[in-house]
Amino acid sequence: MTSPVNVDVKLGVNKFNVDEDSPHIILKTDPDKQALEVLIKACPAGLYKKQDDGSVRFDYAGCLACASCRILGLDTALEKWEYPRGTFGVEFRYG
Numbered sequence: 001m002t003s004p005v006n007v008d009v010k011l012g013v014n015k016f017n018v019d020e021d022s023p024h025i026i027l028k029t030d031p032d033k034q035a036l037e038v039l040i041k042a043c044p045a046g047l048y049k050k051q052d053d054g055s056v057r058f059d060y061a062g063c064l065a066c067a068s069c070r071i072l073g074l075d076t077a078l079e080k081w082e083y084p085r086g087t088f089g090v091e092f093r094y095g
Contacts, residue, residue: 010094011045011064018061019088025060025069026080035076042068065089 036056040048045064049057063084070081083089 013093014064015091015093016062017088017091019084022085023060024080024082024084024089025058025063025078027056027058028077028079031056031073031077035073039069039073039077042072044068063090 036048040050040056044066045062047059047062048069051057065083067081069078074081
């Protein structure tokens, strides 16, 4: 019998080269709250986190560049979404 897949373990072996000077995803100043709820649920890396006070914290550093948030929130929650500049972003190391 095989053991269940642990996604966190698989994501943990990926390498991230974060571009500190040029974030490739920027939230709007006043994003649509309903759109943020969708992004919290949709982001496979869990980068959108709801805080105790109801605000949403976002960190682009662990982005998998899947573009889910671009598709779901570009006009409602995001000011900018683009792929990371060359040599930056995620390097997949598992499968």
